[in-house]
Amino acid sequence: MKHPNVLQITLVVALGGLLFGYDTAVISGATESLQIFFNLNPAELGFAAASALIGCVIGAIAAGYTSTKYGRRGALLIAALLFFISALGSAVPDQYWTFIFYRIIGGIGVGIASMVSPMYIAEIAPPQKRGALVSCNQFAIIFGMLVVYFVNYGIALMGSEAWLNEMGWRYMFGSEMIPAGLFFFLLFSVPETPRWLAMRGRDEQAKELLSKISKGKDFDSQWKEIKDSLVEVSTASITSRKILPILVIGIMLSVLQQVTGINVFLYYAPVILKSFSSSSTDIALLQTILVGAVNLTFTVIAIITVDKYGRKPLMMLGAGLMAISMIAIGTAAYLNAIGGYLLVFVLTYIAAFALSLGPVTWVLLSEIFPNNVRSKALSIAVFAQWVANYAVSQTFPMMNDQNSWLFKEFNGGFPFWFYGVMGLVTIYFVHRFVPETKGKSLEELEELWEKPGELETVTHN
Template sequence: MKNFKSIYIVLITLVATLGGLLFGYDTAVISGAEGSLQRYFSAGMDISSLTHGLTVSSALIGCIIGGLLSGYFSTRIGRKYTLILAASLFLLSALGSAYPEFLFFTAGEPTYGLLVIFNIYRIIGGIGVGLASAVSPMYIGEIAPSHLRGRLVSLNQFAIIFGMLVVYFVNWGIARGQTVTWIDDIGWRYMFASEAIPAFLFLVLLFTVPETPRYLASKNRNEEALAILMKIYDKTMAKATLYEINQSFDSKKGKLFSFGVTVIAVGILLSVFQQFVGINVALYYAPRIFESMGAARDASMFQTIIMGLVNVIFTVIAIATVDKFGRKPLLIIGSIGMTVGMFGVAGMAYANVIGIGTLIFIIIYTASFMMSWGPIVWVLISEIFPNKIRGQAVALAVAAQWAANYFISSTYPMMMEYSGGLTYTFYGVMSILSALFVWKFVPETKGKSLEQLEMRLKRNAKEEHFNKYSVK
């Protein structure tokens, strides 16, 4: 019976993590297509590096919107149906980005209007990413038992990285052996269209999973919540868990800062640091970085695959250790590794030496991120916010993350034109600051139920209030 319950939890988690896979797939598909897009649209108009950077990053505008809307939708229609909405947006974006000329434009004739429509389709996909990035880990965190929560939520990050790895293979397979002209005319369309397959699979499978018991309890649907909890725990534990959940909803809906400012600030800064260390620059522009090292077009995509494999391996390390070593130690160790990697890349850039050393430092950097800040931030965001404000707080943290991502990704081409060494030095400094932030402000959440973490926050909020208004 216990094995059956474990299998049930894992199967539900795997369906939810398809949202993470599509998150990774959608954000990384641009890495193989961005050079071709620039050449395709430049054939009909003058495209500046800033315009190209904004086009490459346009999906992130949607991610910010989706992140902000995730709290509203996850609270009003539930975690499950918000993910169904996200899957539908992924599917629409994949098909629209592949053939943006549909209905309104002529294929092969790039215009400013076509560029706008292409960006709209990418923004639609970004809204799906924003919804999924907030709600997939929230869904898993609300379903998973406390002793498995770190590993199961980390599976979402594994799915993100696996989605990136899959699309690296897909992009490489599409480009392999083809002429640059063919890739610039047709190949990039196949890259975007390929996302329709996992998007459709995600949409169908979501109809087979339940809503989370914590959402159901928040809507006074306790019988349904108990039925799901009994598939996860034994009868006694299921009833005790439902009682604990209902106790956390014992008053009116909580205001965003009803548990203090600190927990909200920590969630937002975790999200911002995750992006300001520069990870998505390495992911979005990986083929271009490797091309600058002297690799041919298809060879640069192959080197990206190698980096993707490293990412998967080190994400597995995080999954295996997050519930043993805790969240804080992994974050600090990862920050140290990222600092070494980024300062190494910066040093090579300052010395104008591009070669295997650059690849090694990039791998050190990305491996350090993937065993720490990649999965652990999502785990913490799904854990640290109390039930009554989780939807609002996660939405704010995720929106801040995507805003930071957009800023870093869209400014990268312009920064590189000024100074590559200075650009990578900035990311290295951010890595140092991220370690200091975790050491000073981030709580350890290993092994505690969501409701136990909430009780600790209540005590901290009372102390914060007392210290603010006490007479000195």
């Protein structure tokens, strides 16, 4: 790219986020077909949905090494290739474990993209535009989910339900080859980041690229910032008395984002919505598209409002609405009062998550860690997030199985009640332990952790 345009580069790299969302949500339209085709019990169905998350954990761990050795673009090229291989392999198997293997391959791609795409954008973006441009990746994730909901719905309309269970689900997974291939080839049109080039000692290339991107604005200060960050030696330990409490807060934010139940709706939405009424599969998939549209709309609202109203108010408001919605759904199930009206509670829950725990958790994670341990601490928090994601995805079908003790005792309401209670826990945790970070520089936040009296005041206001 001779004269790189930052927005164009961002849109290309954000395709990694789109594939993140596409790959994790594509199974939502195929869970029932997979259960019938492979004759799966609840535990096997849970593993089919959650197996990609094993790859996500592996990919997240590998992302640091691959992006350092092969470059940010090189790591994304590897992710794109893994997405393509997974899409092809998941579409053709006749054996359950072959399907699982290719889903794990795709998960590795997701794990790499989830770490490297926002990092690339942050490193290529001018400081004054960094926040808005990095937010494009979060938007792309949700947009990828919405796209695949439309794709799954269109495929479901191509034939009968029997055809869908035999062949249609294969088209759903295979459809990912199109955006994966596009991502792979478009990556050749973007440069490496100035930070990575400087890290490899290619200063002249890095300075030339940075000057084109910044167009002469604050070039000297930007270059000095990059060079200073590369020579800075961190002596802080993530297990020190100063850092460990912050790390625990980051881990808890990551875990609470997942155990409030979001991926139950992202992975099992058609099955859940179909159970709310006498809807057919295609109507349930159409309702799933509505879920994706609400998710996307309120993510945009969160991006617009998070700097205006602050992190804590959005987190607490969203968690409260999520708790109310989940408890209402669980109570309706317990009382056997299931009906189409529950779609209102599902959409309220999705809107609340998209306004709060979805994007704002990532904002907080990027802000709360001190500069010298941010990469290490963030990687641990993200690892915890993927583990919690896996646990929720694996256990929901088992808790919701009609032959389980929990289902017989609570008539299907237990898992929703549990997620609702976790929403209440989130409100307390954010109010008690998480400081308001709005309007503060990273350095001001770092000083805040060193002054317990000020931190106590901030977390309770």
